Amino acid sequence: MADDLITRVENRVGYITFNRPKVLNSFTPDFLRTVMEAVQAFEQDKDVRVIVLTGAGEAFSSGGDKGFLDALTQMTPIEIRSTVYTYFAGAAKAIKLCSKPTIAAVNGPAVGAGCEIAVACDFRVVARKAFFCESWIDLGIIPPLGGMFLLPRLIGLGRASDMVMRGVRVYGDEAAAIGLANQVVEGEALEQATREFAEDLARKAPLALSIAKDGLRRGLESTMEGEWGFNVYAQSMLLNGPDFEEAVQAMQQKRRPEF
Numbered sequence: 001m002a003d004d005l006i007t008r009v010e011n012r013v014g015y016i017t018f019n020r021p022k023v024l025n026s027f028t029p030d031f032l033r034t035v036m037e038a039v040q041a042f043e044q045d046k047d048v049r050v051i052v053l054t055g056a057g058e059a060f061s062s063g064g065d066k067g068f069l070d071a072l073t074q075m076t077p078i079e080i081r082s083t084v085y086t087y088f089a090g091a092a093k094a095i096k097l098c099s100k101p102t103i104a105a106v107n108g109p110a111v112g113a114g115c116e117i118a119v120a121c122d123f124r125v126v127a128r129k130a131f132f133c134e135s136w137i138d139l140g141i142i143p144p145l146g147g148m149f150l151l152p153r154l155i156g157l158g159r160a161s162d163m164v165m166r167g168v169r170v171y172g173d174e175a176a177a178i179g180l181a182n183q184v185v186e187g188e189a190l191e192q193a194t195r196e197f198a199e200d201l202a203r204k205a206p207l208a209l210s211i212a213k214d215g216l217r218r219g220l221e222s223t224m225e226g227e228w229g230f231n232v233y234a235q236s237m238l239l240n241g242p243d244f245e246e247a248v249q250a251m252q253q254k255r256r257p258e259f
Contacts, residue, residue: 005034006056007042012049012202013195014042021057026065027113029087035117036087036094043098049202049209051098052194053121054105055114060130063112064088069139084144088113092120092145096217099210101201105194106130107187116145119154122213123201124180125194127187128172132180134163153220155179205243205259 006017016038018025035053042048055061072080095102095117104110104118106126111133118124118132134151136143143164151160155178162168175181185193201209211234218230238244243259250257 004031005038007038009042009045009048010195011199012047013198014038014045014048014051016042016051016053018053018055018061021055021059023065024059024062024109025055025057025114026062026068027088027091028065028068029083031065032087032091035091039091039094039098039102043100048100049206050101050103050198051095052103052105052198053095053117054194055107057108059108059114060104060106060110060118061114062109063114063135088116089145092116095120096146096150099213100206101209101213103194103198103201105190106132106181107190109133111135112143113145116143116147119147119150119180120145123182123197124175125183125185125190125197126172126175126181127190128184129187131169131171132163132175133167133169135167137165137167149220203256203259205238205247205257207241207243208238211238 004018004020006015006019008015016035018031018035020026020031039051042051072083075083101123102121103123103125104121106118106124108127108130110118110130112135115132115134134143134147142148148160148164151163154160155163159170159178163170170178170180172181172184176184183193183197215230215234243257246259247257
């Protein structure tokens with residue numbers, strides 16, 4: 001199992017690579033447990049400011065492993081709920097609620113649970129020929145990992161309905177046009193483009209990034225009145241902190257701030 005997931009740290013960026021290319025990086029409960037553990041470990045690592053998730057080989061992830069899907073048919077509803085909530089939804093939650101920015105480097109198909117994991121990330125850098133597909137409807141089921149909450153907010157209800165209710169594939173350029181991809185590049189340029197994207201984020205003030213991520217997430221769920229109160233409180237704390245002082249000094253000295 002250890003070889004199924006590759007992790008490394010470079011220039012304050014933690015990289016998590018799904019390494020099951022022979023099965024298109026499909027997910028099992030045990031595999032997603034290791035993904036959760038890797039995300040949580042990077043969240044606690046002071047040397048990591050940004051987390052990148054990607055797939056080895058031709059796919060980001062094809063979703064649920066075929067063997068696991070077969071096993072589901074033999075489980076009771078309670079067993080299914082426990083397994084899906086603990087591991088599949090658990091992995092998506094670990095990514096979405098992580099205090100550090102997360103980036104999906106979508107190198108190929110992101111299907112089913114693979115699509116949901118990519119959508120749970122804060123940013124998506126996408127290879128032009130890659131695609132997103134919420135394929136659940138073709139199995140007679142629905143996306144259970146948060147995509148039905150997040151997709152309408154990312155791309156609008158109409159486009160989300162196409163993906164969730166029709167199983168429409170969304171390729172790189174279209175993903176960028178509708179707001180699902182933050183950047184689209186040719187496949188051979190994905191690794192470098194993702195590295196530059198992540199390292200640029202890693203140079204930002206880490207506390208401000210964390211609070212900004214939390215504020216954006218809260219904005220999906222909260223009221224405007226509540227957000228004003230939170231934003232003013234958080235801003236007053238940041239204005240009184242060392243990162244803002246360094247930014248002002250750097251601006252005066254005409255140099256890049258070092259956070």
